Amino acid sequence: MTKEWSPRIVAFFCNWCTYTAADLAGVSRLKYAPNVRIIRLMCSGRVDPQFILDALARGADGVLIGGCHPGDCHYVEGNYKMLRRFTLLRRMLADLGIEPERVRLEWISAAEGEKVKRVINEMTEQLKALGPLGLPRKFAEWDREVIALAREVQDREAAAGPCPERPLTPEPQEAVHA
């Protein structure tokens, strides 16, 4: 790739606080890094951990979740529900070898346009330091490895001659993530 690498951030912002804060940042003409792609949800409570995993799997280098401050949720306590899921997910991601800084939860009220700017800039810098996550590429590599391995086994067994007790190794599958 000729273009210089720059992190991709997928952001899930709640409609009432953080999305509005991002609008406020716009109206106030604050300038921040163009790496973030904001997806609007009604409440941070709607953020399914699968969204975060899917975003990372599809090439995001980081995921930012924005919700109302504790006690301010438009839906009473959706943000607390998100917080619980988020804490669990972070532990799981750590087990998977994904740095915890890549997934960030921030409480940003509708008045905090400045905080939107700060958080996005900070996160962009952090991700730049961490480097690309590159899960799609890793998936493709792993697929290739598995296929190569399967081929090797197949070749070896073919060389050793047919084994009557065991059926032949099944056909190697096509790469899933290619």
Added chain:
Amino acid sequence: MKATRDEVRIGFYVCHCGHNIAALVDCPAVARYVGTLPGVVLSRDYKYMCSDPGQELIQQDIREHRLNRVVVASCSPLLHEHTFRSAVEAGGLNPFYFHMVNIREHDSWVHTDRILATEKAKALARAAIERVAHHKPLEIKKVPIHPDVLVVGGGIAGIHAALTLANAGKKVYLVEREPSIGGHMARFDKTFPTLDCAACILTPKMSEVGSHPNITLWTYSEVVKVDGYVGNYTVQVKRKARYIHEDLCTGCQDCIANCVYKEPKFADEFNEGLGKRKPVFIPFPQATPQVVLIDPEVCLNFKRNKNPDGTPVVSDKCKKTCVEACGERGAIDFTQKDELREIRVGTIIVCTGFQTFDARRVPAYGYGIYPNVYTALEIERLVNASGPTGGEVVLRGPKNPDGTPRKPRSIGIIHCVGSRDKKTNLWCSRVCCMYSMKLAHLLKEHTGAEIYNFYIDIRTPGKGYEEFYNKLLEEGTHFIRGRVGEVTDWAMTPEEEGKLVIRVEDTLAGVVRRIPVDMVVLATGLEPRADAAEVRRLFNMSCGGDGWFLERHPKLAPVNTFTDGVFLAGCCQGPKDIPDTVAQAGAAAAEALALIDRGYVEQEPNTAHILDNECSGCKSCIPLCPYTAILFDETRQKAYINEALCKGCGTCVGSCPSGSIVQNLFEDEEIFSEIRGVLAYD
């Protein structure tokens, strides 16, 4: 029937918004890119999509190109989603076959690099194209509105809003925390710039509120709980015990005259503590309602210790001459308890006002240290004919040798105390320049003293305000430009002996001056009330960084909040003078009226429902719902959602382990495709 990918015919429009978007986003390039995406039949860029021709263009294209999905990339959906949904509907499509991309607030306005901004716009547009293919037709629900209105706060804003609504024939509950309505305005002597007396213009409105058949006035009461949503709020109001039956009290005040305390002894809140009152009192002569109240903190019939729940204990030790005086009327009741009332309203107007800056926070100005340093509100009471001194301006400090109180012969008024100051509050309180000049005029009228104003800038933006300033200049009031350094009683010359010395840099003359005066008036600024954060939570509103309640849009929705059906008026939203407050209260009332008279609210159809076949009956969603909208069918062992109660947050959807809950407009499929879309760039 679910439309398959082949049947999808998307029309895409990217708006230039004049130069707002086009300056940083290459709109034609975005349109060309989107035109190559699957399902896109038509892709255009246009100068102003929200204009009539822009909307007409959408409608025409829907008909001519048989579009069945529309995506517009322009400003924030919070601004124009409604506009475009209506346009799509007018074109003959279901309005929810539309999706909006925010490339102004979230792109062109916040970035500086044209290439990167264009790339971002493409990615966001692609996400919308991927998403909109999954959209389904939805119907807007209509929910009836309860016609009653709750007005919180009985200052001039609340009074005006309540009267406007009541005169339009609506039932209004006006809830005020203090024993009387009137708020800050009732304490003012005159109002700038016309100098008409505050009581003269306010009292008729107050008594109109008191006697209006459509207004239920609850003073000495507080809102403690708010449930529900626009059109259907359930509100709990605590009516604090005043130990007087409001319906039996005639306001004759015989009880006050016959109290065992022959002389008023306790600091009078209404007069800023400058006057005295008895344990049984009426806050001020024009108080509305004309009902006395008893202060259990000082009344002899109560013990000084309290019940564990904080309620006062009746001692019955007093002779109760007040009860005797009340006689057959029997309005006094020492056993009265706080009472909770529940009311149902459709809309709420919050006018909880401000508090004045505590001048003790700037110790250099000596408030609370030198007796002759006053706050502006104290002066309002001091010059008022019904104030603690009967309108005579006399000093709090040492008296004349013959025992008569001294009168000030020179007065310094310090502007911007607790305003425009990094150490206290950053904002301009807007009214201080004008009220300082008003007080300068009144003090000169009352005392003939030399008056010095110390100001940073004189701000007179209002009808007749600059003229008032000119009048003051002609009256010979001195204006010295500079922020005062300190107020001290340390005399350096014989003339300064026994006086307060104001040390200030006169920035026009370029010298530091010492000006000895008899009286110092601090023009204290306006602040959000100390409990603004709690009140905000109660009504589910937001506060700005400075603590004032946040309006939905600073220009286009100045009385709306982010919670539908809750409106703002007066200084709780930010400092403002009386004309602005009244105008805003009228606007808030009009907004409420518009809602009530339409009779219903449209609700976003973004509610959730459970796919019956896929629900495993695990019940994990049920405790998550803050509205108890999820119910469980025991016989079938399946959960189901009462859509009338569902507010559409999607918390249950995000946590359902079997993925059997679907939120309209935010379906899993829609969001996954959006994620795919925003990441599909090189």
